[in-house]
Amino acid sequence: MRVATADLISRARAGDGEAFQELTEPYCRELQVHCYRMLGSFQDAEDALQDTLLAAWQGIGGFQGRASIRTWLYRIATTRCLNARRSASRRPAKEWNVPNVEPPEPTRLGEVVWLQPFPDALLEGAIGVPLGPEARYAQTESISLAFVTALQVLPPRQLAVLLLRDVLGFDANEVADMLDSSVESVKSALKRARAGLQRRQPPTPEREPAPAYDSPAEDALVAKFVRAWESADVDALVALLTDDVFMSMPPMPFEYQGPDVVARFCASIFAAGRRFDLAPTRANGQPAFGAYLRAPTGIRHGTGLIVLTLTGDRICAMTHFETSVLPSFGLPRSLPSR
Incomplete structure (x- = not known):
């Protein structure tokens, strides 16, 4: 010492x-x-x-x-x-509460409705710390929404072991001491946790990596999304999506898979006359936007936070969180008229 x-x-x-x-x-x-x-x-x-x-x-x-x-x-x-x-009793799912909008039938109902995004502004000092030799995941991958969501369905002790061993790289003896357990128990829990995580993240077609943070490629893709969303251009939006694009909206359980059903969902929002302005930020290492609904008075009211998951020059996932998360990102509940 x-x-x-x-x-x-x-x-x-x-x-x-x-x-x-x-x-x-x-x-x-x-x-x-x-x-x-x-x-x-x-x-x-x-x-x-x-x-x-x-x-x-x-x-x-x-x-x-x-x-x-x-x-x-x-x-x-x-x-x-x-x-x-x-x-803790996990927060219950919320019912659909968007006035004058009838969404399409969801592909399925999600299990993890309590998920919240993590502001990139608070990752400084957390991402890039030295990890132990047992670490198996890149730190940026281990904060992604997809990874954090998959973790939540693991039994608590298995989750703890997997994070301490595979994400942080502590050795089995250290983890056993932390959890007042034996090394054999830690190894067994880790094996089950890895198998559980594999089931939650089944093999998918090989994806291109996301464009680098703040790169011209990321900026171009994000700009196209903003133009399509703010102009309510569903065709332009669909052109940006992968064939297996996934959309979710915790704490509502609705989940949509595939560009056709995602397009129908977005069309149902825009068809109700709802138009938005987007305020850029970042969450979980991914591009994100505060979404603000334009009102006849000119004031724009926050309706939530949209987080994009990118692959190559396409969007493979969109996650919409409720308005209550905006202050954590330094975003106001409403914007004044322009």
Whole structure:
């Protein structure tokens, strides 16, 4: 243990709050992302992070130094998230509530209706941290909406093991210690978790990678989407979609698969005379937009957040979240008239 860290621990044990903050601050962002992956909800992740820091402050006197501060904090955070997963009743699905719009029959009803997006602005300090040698997933992949959604149907303990081993790269002995378990139990849970995740992410046709962040290719595709959506041009929108495009809208359970049904859904929205302006942002490492409905008064009212998943020069998924997530992205509930 470095002298500076040992000094901070000693001061924190003596009740020095500033020392405790200096000790834990470097890990807060990555811990928040860990909680988000476990819970699938930005709001719940914020609550779990605060619970983690409170428990760490109350328990710093018992820190023995057998593991690093980072590992100790991950142990606390994982335990808090496991408790939250076991005790929480998941938020119920919402009924369709868009006035004067009759949507087409959904392809299916989704299981994970409590999902929320994670603002890219808060990923700084969380993506790019050094991972252990056991990590199997790129950090950008492990924050994507598709990955986080698939995680949510895993049993809690399997989820924890998979994240600690395959995403963060802790070794089996460390994970066993974090979960008060045996190495054999950890290995067994990991095997089941990998199989469960594979079932949730069945093989798909080989996709082209998404264009690089802020690249001309991404900018061009995003600009085409904005033009099509703001002008209510369904044909132009469909031209941007892959043959297996997927659309969902938590906390409503409706899910649509394929360009034809997605086109019918969008057409039902636009046919009701609803026109939108889009405010750009980013979520889960993906392009996103606050959607604002134009009103006769000129004021534009927020209707939610649209997150795009890109592949090559096409859009393979669109996820629409409710209006309550806008403040987390620094977006207002409404925009003034232009």
